[in-house]
Amino acid sequence: MAERTLHGTGATPRSGVGTVVWYGRDISIPEPDDIEVEPEAEAQRFADAVDAARDELESEREATTERVGEDEAAVFDAHIQFLEDPTIEEAVKTAVNEGHPAPTAVDAAFGQHIERFEGMDGRMAERADDLRDVRDRLLRLLTDGERVDFSDLPDGSVVIAERLTPSDTAQLDPERVAGFATVTGGRTSHASIFARSLALPAVVGVGEDLTTVDSGAEVVIDGDDGTILVGPDDTERAAAAGGSGAAIVDETVTTTDGRHIEVAANIGQPAELEPAAERGADGVGLYRTEFLFLDREGPPSEDEQYEAIREALDAFPDGRVVVRTLDIGGDKRIPYLDLPDEENPFLGERGIRRSLDPDSDLFATQLRALLRAAADGAGDLAIMFPLVATVKELDAALDALDAAAADVEDCSADAVDIEVGVMIETPSAAFMADELAARVDFLSIGTNDLTQYVMAADRENERVGDLHDPTHPGVLRAIHRTVRAAHAEDAWVGLCGEMAGDPELTELLVGLGLDELSMSAVTIPEVKTAVSETEYSAASERADHARLAATRSEVHTTLDT
């Protein structure tokens, strides 16, 4: 039996075993009772750490000014001022004189302010992140902690973190990571999606208990039932290493009565392309382009974007790669773009709204790169626009695509024969699906966001997790409405939310009339198997009953019988 079992939310139907590496908390503050404290020496240690931190910050500011610009470097000025803040300095000095070691004093001095800022709204809460950064920098210098370097993780590492942001996960090498666990987060949080797309065992939303697991501990991450076994015994270790999953299906699949369903992969970074192809993906149903923009100091060049899309097209020479244009905003922040703070970013300027900003050429550059890649790459390119709410936005995006095609020599959209589509994520887009479908080749329903907006339930907030469930009849009716509208306009329609990867929902989605299901690579074999066992005519009838149900539990009763 394992020494301890912790419970969270399983993010992937996978389990794995490995050694814990804490991310962003490589700092362990020594127990104050264990050390002799010389107030003078501690004060000097603190002063030295402040000097060293200032040096680091200044050189980081300089590098950023040079590579990106003065505006983007301004955050380092703020960090230097937090570092030198007299209230911190006084608090640390007082604590040190009372006999506390410098790290404890620093932790306490920042802690009270961090807590206070965290309790405030939007912009103020972000200051808590700044203070946390400065505190951690100081603590690292005080405790000789090393920065966690992801390029250097030992094989078989289980990464544990408070939370993982998109730029954190972009640095993780899936080859070396055996799994991960986070204190916060739910099934649709960024970290979960990342785990599924890489078929990595992951458990999220474990809560504060997770912080008691130390670096170096051996753990089993069971993403199926959402548990973490600390110090597993031989049997548990062997069971976890054994793995699971259905047979890989390389061929395309049809229902028992001959309806072809495309089963494609959601891809968030190039490292996921090969695993997706190996797991039998027919193509890519959602290629997220944000990774190109994250974790760097300036936007990627047109050539760099061209190469990345080209790589994706070449990975699926006989398939289709649906690329979503840049979807920043919401929870995905890009520091160098210096986007204004928004009270409510999920209802703010994200997706196509941001791309259509007349003061930015990001969109035009991306479209040119896409068109060039389509002309040269092996697979078929399709482009879709995220978070469209109005026909006007779609028309503007289509105009931008025409303009980009005219810009790119010998490569008009017609010549390279790309498909163009719209993501259905807003209630408005679902209601306007007929008008939107009339203008494009396909619709793709992003059920994570559609559910969030239809149900008005934050996908990261576990307290409303029950509402954030795409099997509520309200969401199913939005999906049905969209499919019907698309087919009436001879457009195909796909679904690329997390529900697409749940084999227990495959019959429902096929029955609702979807032509394509796109999911994290991990469950592609299971879903392909489920499609091949489904009879479309029966599924269609059952899906009608499901969507016409009054409650979610009635929906599930319909599906279970």
Next chain:
Amino acid sequence: MTVERTVTIVPEAGLHARPASAFVQTVNDHEAEVSAGRPDGDLVQAASMIAVTSLGVGQGDDIKLVADGPDAEAVLDELERILTTPEAELNTDDG
């Protein structure tokens, strides 16, 4: 010499981010002791980024500044310039 002044904040970001950085930097570059606060509230140490940010003053809010020291007038002139200059025009290179 103690000088007091109340200024209405112009930068869109309020007393945050760059304006706050420039504000604190300016206080630190002068000899005078400066405190700041909402006109009807407590005054805080203007040399503290944490304290200044915690005021939570936004665009259009009034802020009271009190300076005590030989260059009290000069520091208030400079702070007033920062607080009344739209962010885009703010020159932070003079610190």
